[in-house]
Amino acid sequence: MSARALNSLVKDIRKCRVCFEDGGKKPLPHEPRPVLQVSSKARICIVGQAPGTRVHASGVPFDDPSGDRLRDWLGMDRDTFYDDTKLAIVPMGFCFPGLDAKGGDLPPRKECAPLWREKLFEALPNMELTLVIGQYAQAYHLGKTKKKNLTETVEHWRDYMPTHLPLPHPSWRNNVWLKKNPWFETDLLPVLQKEVKRLLKKSA
Numbered sequence: 001m002s003a004r005a006l007n008s009l010v011k012d013i014r015k016c017r018v019c020f021e022d023g024g025k026k027p028l029p030h031e032p033r034p035v036l037q038v039s040s041k042a043r044i045c046i047v048g049q050a051p052g053t054r055v056h057a058s059g060v061p062f063d064d065p066s067g068d069r070l071r072d073w074l075g076m077d078r079d080t081f082y083d084d085t086k087l088a089i090v091p092m093g094f095c096f097p098g099l100d101a102k103g104g105d106l107p108p109r110k111e112c113a114p115l116w117r118e119k120l121f122e123a124l125p126n127m128e129l130t131l132v133i134g135q136y137a138q139a140y141h142l143g144k145t146k147k148k149n150l151t152e153t154v155e156h157w158r159d160y161m162p163t164h165l166p167l168p169h170p171s172w173r174n175n176v177w178l179k180k181n182p183w184f185e186t187d188l189l190p191v192l193q194k195e196v197k198r199l200l201k202k203s204a
Helices: 005-013 054-057 066-073 112-122 135-145 152-154 172-180 183-203
Strands: 044-047 085-089 128-133 164-167
Touching: 005 112, 044 135, 044 183, 066 172, 066 183, 112 172, 128 135, 128 183, 135 152, 135 164, 152 164, 152 183
Parallel strands: 044 085, 044 128, 128 164
Antiparallel strands: none
8 A cells, every 4th residue: 555545544544433423323422533643664553442531632642641651661752652654553443432430441442443454454564563452452463362361461472472562551550460460571571672672773
C-alpha cells in the first residue's frame, strides 16, 4: 500500500461512526474520536486496549500517567514516542468506549477490529516488533498461543519474540501486579529496551 493509500485509510478511520450510528444496537455514549498513530516507516507498534477519558479529550495516544510509565518501560522520550515514523500506536478500539457502572473503562468496541485492523496492518510493511498490552490485544494478536491469563502470557514473553512482546497495562491499577512479579522489571524490561534501541537505530 502506498503512503497516499495509507493516508486515505487513516482518514476513513478518523471519520468512522459505525459504533455511534449502529442501527439500534447500544451506541457509543459520546461523539466518536478515533485515536491512532501510524506510518509505513514505523518498525515498532504498540497495541493497547482503547483510549481512556484523558486521551479522548486530548486526541493524543497515551497522553496520561500510563503513557509516562510506558515510555519509561521503553526507555523512550516523548519526542521519539510521538514520532510516527518510529512508533505506531494502534489500539484494539480507536475510540473511548465509555465507563462501566463502577467508573472503569468498558472493553473496546467489537465493531472496530474486524473493520480496520487487517487493512491497517497490511499497510505497515516495516513492522518488526508489536507490543501487545492487556488481554484484549493479546487475545487478538497472539491467538491460540496466548496462555490462560495475562500473567502467564507475559511470563512466557520469550515464546513470542522477536515479533511480539506481551505486556501488562502500565496503569497504576497494576502496581500490585508489578510488585508480585518482579521478574517483569528485572528480566523483561532490559530486553525490551535493548530491542527498542536496536529498532530505533535501524529506522534512523
